[in-house]
Amino acid sequence: MVGSGGREHALASVLGRDAEVVVVPGNPGIPNSLDAAPEDVEADLFVIGPEAPLVDGLADRLRAAGRLVFGPGADGARLEGSKAWMKDLLADAGVPTARHGSFTEPAPALEFLDTMAPPFVVKTDGLAAGKGVVVTDSLTEARNAVEDYLSGAAFGDAGRRLVVEEGLIGEELSVLAICAGTEAVLLPAAQDFKRALDGDEGPNTGGMGAFSPVPGVGHELMATVKDDFVLPTLEALAARGIDYRGVLYAGLMITADGPKLLEYNVRFGDPETQVVLPRLTSSLTEMLAAAAAGRLGDEPTSSDDAMVTVVCASEGYPASPRTGDRIEGLDAARSVEGVELFLAGVAGEPGDLRTAGGRVLNVTGRGRNLADARERAMRAVGEIGWPGMQHRNDIALAASSADGA
Numbered sequence: 001m002v003g004s005g006g007r008e009h010a011l012a013s014v015l016g017r018d019a020e021v022v023v024v025p026g027n028p029g030i031p032n033s034l035d036a037a038p039e040d041v042e043a044d045l046f047v048i049g050p051e052a053p054l055v056d057g058l059a060d061r062l063r064a065a066g067r068l069v070f071g072p073g074a075d076g077a078r079l080e081g082s083k084a085w086m087k088d089l090l091a092d093a094g095v096p097t098a099r100h101g102s103f104t105e106p107a108p109a110l111e112f113l114d115t116m117a118p119p120f121v122v123k124t125d126g127l128a129a130g131k132g133v134v135v136t137d138s139l140t141e142a143r144n145a146v147e148d149y150l151s152g153a154a155f156g157d158a159g160r161r162l163v164v165e166e167g168l169i170g171e172e173l174s175v176l177a178i179c180a181g182t183e184a185v186l187l188p189a190a191q192d193f194k195r196a197l198d199g200d201e202g203p204n205t206g207g208m209g210a211f212s213p214v215p216g217v218g219h220e221l222m223a224t225v226k227d228d229f230v231l232p233t234l235e236a237l238a239a240r241g242i243d244y245r246g247v248l249y250a251g252l253m254i255t256a257d258g259p260k261l262l263e264y265n266v267r268f269g270d271p272e273t274q275v276v277l278p279r280l281t282s283s284l285t286e287m288l289a290a291a292a293a294g295r296l297g298d299e300p301t302s303s304d305d306a307m308v309t310v311v312c313a314s315e316g317y318p319a320s321p322r323t324g325d326r327i328e329g330l331d332a333a334r335s336v337e338g339v340e341l342f343l344a345g346v347a348g349e350p351g352d353l354r355t356a357g358g359r360v361l362n363v364t365g366r367g368r369n370l371a372d373a374r375e376r377a378m379r380a381v382g383e384i385g386w387p388g389m390q391h392r393n394d395i396a397l398a399a400s401s402a403d404g405a
Contacts, residue, residue, distance in 0.1 A: 002038050002058070003049025004030075006311075006344035006362040007270035011049060011284075013340070014277040019045075019285045028350055029343025029361070044068065045289050048246075051127055051267050055081035059246070070292040072246040072266050076237060079248075080266040083163045084125050090261060093236035095229055097261045100165035109146045112164050113139065119167030123263075124149055126161070133194075133204050135167060168253040168260055173214060174272045175222070177230045177248045178300070180291040182238050184230050184248065188279060188302050189217045190272040191399065196318060198394045205318045206359060209395030211308045211370055212275040215402035221259070225250060229261055245291055274342050274364050275307035308373040308396045309364045310381050314345070315388025317358035321345075325355045325386040332383035338366040338373070339380040355386055371400040 001012045001023045009030045012021045024041060026033025038046060038058060046062050048054055048071035057074035072079075079086045084102035099116075102125065103109035113120060120142035124132030134145040142164075149162045174192055177184040190212040196202035229250055237244050249265035249272075268277075277284060279302040290297040314321035327346065330353070334341055342364060345357020363384070365377030374396045381391055 001026075001047050001049065002053060004033075004344075005049065005270060006342040006359065007268055007273045008049040009342040009344070010274040010277055010362075010364075011047060011268065013342070014280060014284045015047070015288075017285075018283055027343060027346050027356075028348055029341075029346045029353055038062065039065065045070065045285070045292060047071065047288055049267060051077070051080050051265065054246075054266055055127060068289065068292045070246055070288040072244050073242070075240075075242045076244040076246065077266045079233075079237075079264045081127060082125050082161075083123050083263060084161055086264055087163060089233070089236050089240075092239075093232040095232055095261055096259065098165040098168050100163055102161060102163050103146075104150065104161050106146055106150050109150070109162065109164055110143055113142055113146065116164075116166055119169075121165045121167050122146055122149065123163045123165070124161075125163060135204065168255050168262065170253045170255040172262070173217065173225075173252045173254055173259070174210070174269050175225050175230075175250045175252065176268060176272065176276060177226070177250065178287055178291050178296070179230070179234055179244050179246060179248050180294050180296050181243055181245070182231065182234045183296050184226065184234060185287075185296055185299055186222055186226055186230070187276050187300060188212050189214045189222065190269070190276050192269065192272055193392060193395055196313075196390075196392075198392050203318055205313075207269070207271045208311045208313070208392045209309055210269075210271045210275045211306065211373070211396035211399060212272070212279060213306060215370075215399055221254075224259060225252065229259070233264070243294070245294060271309045271311055271362050274309040274362050278340065278364065278366065279303050279305060279307055305366050305368065306370045306373040307364060307366050308370060308377045309342075309362050310377050310391050310395050311359050312361050312363060312381060312384060312389055312391045313359050314355050314357065314386075315390060317390065321355075321358040322388055323347075323355045323357065325388070327353045327355060327360070328385050329383040333363060333380040336365075336376055336380040336383070338376045340364045340366075341380075360386075360389075369400070370396050374400055 054077040118137040192210040342362040347356035367373035
C-alpha cells in the first residue's frame with residue numbers, strides 16, 4: 001500500500017482482512033508502516049493511494065519492473081492531473097458535465113466569467129491536494145481567484161492553467177468504480193462534505209467527513225452512473241490507447257436536469273474510502289488484484305450497516321494548519337463501540353502522536369443506520385483533543401432523518 005494518509009490506513013485495514021499488508025511510507029499511526037521506496041518492496045500486489053505518484057508515473061515504473069499494480073499509468077492519471085484534459089475527454093465521451101472553459105490568460109477567463117450566473121467555480125488545472133477550487137456567489141471573489149491562480153501566487157504551476165465552470169445546484173454524490181480496461185464495477189455510493197465549517201460554510205478542503213449509504217440512491221441511479229458516465233469514459237480512454245486499471249472516482253451533482261459530473265479523481269476518495277470500503281463483505285484484495293491483472297471479478301457485496309466519518313483537523317486548516325500538538329484521547333475514542341480511527345497527519349511514536357498536517361485523523365462510526373453511526377462517531381470525537389482541534393458537527397445530520405432514524 002503506497003501512501004500515508006487516512007485513506008491508506010482504511011485501505012490497509014480492509015486489505016488486511018485476507019492479506020499481509022505493508023504501507024510505504026505510512027505514518028506512526030498506521031500499523032506495518034515502512035519508510036521505504038515502493039520500488040524497493042517485494043509484494044504480490046501494489047495499491048497506489050494518492051494522486052501525485054500516479055500522475056508522476058509510479059504505476060508505470062512498477063509495471064515495467066514486472067509488478068502487479070492497481071492504479072492507472074500516468075496517461076490515465078491525466079484525468080486528475082489536468083482538469084482541462086479531463087473536460088476535453090468528457091466532451092469526446094458525451095458525459096454530462098458543467099458548461100466550462102479552460103484558460104491560461106486572465107482576460108479571456110474574466111470575459112467568460114462575466115457570461116455566467118452564480119455560483120461561480122474556478123479550479124486549478126493541476127493538482128492542489130483537493131484545495132484548488134473556489135466555489136462562490138461573489139463575482140469579485142471568482143475574479144480574484146482567476147488572478148491569483150494564473151499568476152502562480154495561489155498554487156504555483158498547478159494554477160497557471162485553470163478551468164472556469166458553471167456552478168451546479170443539487171446534491172453531491174461520490175461513486176467509486178473499480179476499473180479494468182473498458183469494464184467496471186461500482187462500490188456503494190457515499191456523500192462527502194468539502195467545506196470546512198458547519199452548514200457548508202468556510203473554505204473548500206480536501207474533505208471534512210463522509211457517510212454511506214446515501215438515502216435515496218438506488219439501483220436505477222447507480223446504473224445511470226455506470227452506463228452514462230463511467231463506461232463511456234473508459235471507452236474514450238481506450239480510444240486514446242489508455243488501458244485504465246485502477247479506481248475511477250466520479251464526483252457527481254444530482255441536479256434538477258439529472259446527474260452531471262463535477263470531476264473525476266483517479267484514486268480512492270478521502271474520506272469516502274473510510275465509509276465505503278469497511279462496509280465490503282467481499283474481498284477487496286481479490287477485487288483489486290483482478291483489476292490490476294486486467295479483468296473484473298465478481299460484483300462486490302456490502303453489509304447493510306451505515307458508516308459515518310468525521311475528520312478532525314488542525315487549527316488553521318486548510319490555509320495554514322498548526323502542527324506539533326500532542327493528541328489526547330485516542331484509546332478512549334477507540335473504546336467506543338463500532339468506532340475505528342484512521343490516522344493521517346500525525347508524527348511521533350504510536351504512544352505519543354502529535355499533529356503533523358491539516359487533516360489529522362478520521363473517526364469512523366458504524367451502526368445499524370446513519371443516526372446510530374453518527375452518534376458513535378461524534379461520541380468518539382468528543383474523547384479526542386489537542387489545542388485548536390476543529391471538526392464539523394453536522395456530518396450526516398440531515399441524511400440521518402432521511403435514513404428513517
